[in-house]
Amino acid sequence: MMAAAEQGLLAEERRRRISALVREQGRVTVGALASRFGTSQVTIRGDLSVLESAGVLVRTHGGALRLSEELDQSLDVKQLQHHAEKVRIGQAAAALIRDGETLILDSGTTTAEIARAIRKLDLKSINVITNALNVAALLLDVPAVRLIVPGGILRRESNSLSGPMAESALSNLQADRLYLGADGIDPEVGVMTPHLPEAELNAQMIRIARQVVVVADASKLQRRNVSLIARVEQLHMLITDLSAPPEPVEELRRRGIEVRLV
Amino acid sequence: MMAAAEQGLLAEERRRRISALVREQGRVTVGALASRFGTSQVTIRGDLSVLESAGVLVRTHGGALRLSEELDQSLDVKQLQHHAEKVRIGQAAAALIRDGETLILDSGTTTAEIARAIRKLDLKSINVITNALNVAALLLDVPAVRLIVPGGILRRESNSLSGPMAESALSNLQADRLYLGADGIDPEVGVMTPHLPEAELNAQMIRIARQVVVVADASKLQRRNVSLIARVEQLHMLITDLSAPPEPVEELRRRGIEVRLV
DNA sequence: TGACACAAATGAAGATATTCGAAATATTAA
DNA sequence: TTAATATTTCGAATATCTTCATTTGTGTCA
Numbered sequence: 001m002m003a004a005a006e007q008g009l010l011a012e013e014r015r016r017r018i019s020a021l022v023r024e025q026g027r028v029t030v031g032a033l034a035s036r037f038g039t040s041q042v043t044i045r046g047d048l049s050v051l052e053s054a055g056v057l058v059r060t061h062g063g064a065l066r067l068s069e070e071l072d073q074s075l076d077v078k079q080l081q082h083h084a085e086k087v088r089i090g091q092a093a094a095a096l097i098r099d100g101e102t103l104i105l106d107s108g109t110t111t112a113e114i115a116r117a118i119r120k121l122d123l124k125s126i127n128v129i130t131n132a133l134n135v136a137a138l139l140l141d142v143p144a145v146r147l148i149v150p151g152g153i154l155r156r157e158s159n160s161l162s163g164p165m166a167e168s169a170l171s172n173l174q175a176d177r178l179y180l181g182a183d184g185i186d187p188e189v190g191v192m193t194p195h196l197p198e199a200e201l202n203a204q205m206i207r208i209a210r211q212v213v214v215v216a217d218a219s220k221l222q223r224r225n226v227s228l229i230a231r232v233e234q235l236h237m238l239i240t241d242l243s244a245p246p247e248p249v250e251e252l253r254r255r256g257i258e259v260r261l262v
Numbered sequence: 263m264m265a266a267a268e269q270g271l272l273a274e275e276r277r278r279r280i281s282a283l284v285r286e287q288g289r290v291t292v293g294a295l296a297s298r299f300g301t302s303q304v305t306i307r308g309d310l311s312v313l314e315s316a317g318v319l320v321r322t323h324g325g326a327l328r329l330s331e332e333l334d335q336s337l338d339v340k341q342l343q344h345h346a347e348k349v350r351i352g353q354a355a356a357a358l359i360r361d362g363e364t365l366i367l368d369s370g371t372t373t374a375e376i377a378r379a380i381r382k383l384d385l386k387s388i389n390v391i392t393n394a395l396n397v398a399a400l401l402l403d404v405p406a407v408r409l410i411v412p413g414g415i416l417r418r419e420s421n422s423l424s425g426p427m428a429e430s431a432l433s434n435l436q437a438d439r440l441y442l443g444a445d446g447i448d449p450e451v452g453v454m455t456p457h458l459p460e461a462e463l464n465a466q467m468i469r470i471a472r473q474v475v476v477v478a479d480a481s482k483l484q485r486r487n488v489s490l491i492a493r494v495e496q497l498h499m500l501i502t503d504l505s506a507p508p509e510p511v512e513e514l515r516r517r518g519i520e521v522r523l524v
Numbered sequence: 525t526g527a528c529a530c531a532a533a534t535g536a537a538g539a540t541a542t543t544c545g546a547a548a549t550a551t552t553a554a
Numbered sequence: 555t556t557a558a559t560a561t562t563t564c565g566a567a568t569a570t571c572t573t574c575a576t577t578t579g580t581g582t583c584a
Binding site: 027029058060061062063065068075077079080083086109110112113116132133134136137138140141143146147148149150151152153154156159161165166169172 | 271272273274275277278281308311312313314315316317318320329332333395398399402403405408409410411412413414415416418421423427428431434
Binding site for chain 4: 273301302304305308323324
């Protein structure tokens with residue numbers, strides 16, 4: 001077993017090498033780097049997370065990958081995480097649905113899980129309004145769902161339609177409940193997203209919905225983001241997972257929001 | 263039998279490969295992926311399920327499909343009948359496209375072939391307006407296409423969105439060319455369809471398009487149908503296949519329509 | 525067409541091996 | 555010495571596998 005190809009490097013030096021390696025090979029593993037540089041795996045992990053925040057690479061389990069260039073923005077590694085939680089959240093969210101209701105499903109991986117849960121529900125007839133093409137695809141073969149797509153211009157990062165056309169189409173509709181996906185929730189501020197054009201659309205959704213249910217895994221719970229979708233007073237319920245930290249949950253409850261942990 | 267083409271990948275890496283495979287091939291099977299990556303089928307199912315909520319693909323029994331394949335009714339035997347002709351028609355129709363243009367793509371299997379042809383074109387930027395979800399899905403990963411969906415209520419038979427919402431959204435748009443699918447063409451009457459709600463929408467499309475190009479394989483050429491979409495005078499071009507009977511073709515040409523046989 | 529049976533595919537549960545992150549400890553450079 | 559850096563340790567999280575009961579799809583037969 002050959003060990004330690006390069007040793008005795010300064011931390012900074014090592015990080016540059018790692019960065020170069022990722023760029024060349026597209027992938028690196030924690031184990032391989034540790035033995036190559038003769039350090040512990042903990043050290044490598046530290047390097048990788050530094051390089052990740054510097055935007056050089058994406059962390060994954062067991063290693064790191066090159067940033068997916070161009071086309072594949074839809075395959076953001078972050079989106080793929082916390083899958084089990086999202087499934088549970090989706091089921092809990094779908095359990096609220098009663099026959100005859102009209103729902104809005106926002107775009108996002110968690111709301112897609114709601115759509116998947118709806119497929120398994122035994123419903124006679126509901127109306128679903130969604131601007132997400134993948135959500136539409138999931139509900140395509142569910143006869144009980146009357147599917148309404150407000151339309152708009154495609155945003156490829158989220159597979160969804162937005163823009164003024166979407167907003168004006170929405171303004172003529174009404175819904176019993178909105179399921180809103182969030183990229184950040186702060187109990188003091190509200191629900192946030194990194195995508196500005198969709199923030200507008202979400203605001204319109206909130207206006208036409210009687211009840212607003214936010215779905216988000218716990219990792220979103222204390223994270224802030226650029227554009228505000230909704231203030232805390234506009235929300236009615238949050239469905240998140242059991243690993244949610246207690247403080248924000250308590251604060252949200254104090255402000256009158258029903259928080260469900262699943 | 264070649265086994266295990268790629269092994270020892272990180273989980274996220276494997277998911278990216280699967281995503282790429284689905285995009286290229288349109289379909290993948292659980293078994294094939296499992297042996298290719300040297301994992302159990304359970305793992306692959308997990309991957310597919312994650313990728314489904316990310317909107318990359320749609321799960322089916324035994325594997326997964328690209329969004330557009332799922333939406334395509336072309337699995338119907340009757341649609342496959344004139345497949346080769348439709349492909350040729352689609353290519354000829356796409357060949358008309360110039361960079362910077364704005365097009366409308368109607369729903370239907372022939373127009374879906376136009377979308378497939380567009381994927382292979384080397385364009386810098388075009389605008390595509392479509393109400394067909396399968397057409398939209400086909401153009402999802404084509405960065406050169408600015409995709410606009412007018413919205414509406416889903417009609418499952420054609421995978422398309424129609425209704426008043428669609429018509430009013432369309433009324434604010436303009437297009438250089440409309441590609442209209444037809445279920446029946448009569449040189450005396452015009453273009454017909456069996457679907458009433460879509461006839462309304464098609465009329466609106468014609469209103470906002472500078473040029474109207476009808477695409478239809480020869481079997482539609484003397485067939486009549488219930489509702490009239492467009493009178494002959496409203497059309498500019500017909501693209502059909504070489505097996506078209508000469509009489510209707512001649513009659514259409516006499517009436518000033520350019521007919522292309524491919 | 526509909527009912528029935530068979531095979532394939534699925535998802536849930538339990539077990540196992542990796543990997544991770546945090547904290548306390550050790551080492552190194554200036 | 556001091557601050558930065560790296561190490562070990564260990565409980566928690568993740569990824570994967572096997573098994574098994576259930577569901578789903580595909581014939582076949584009437």
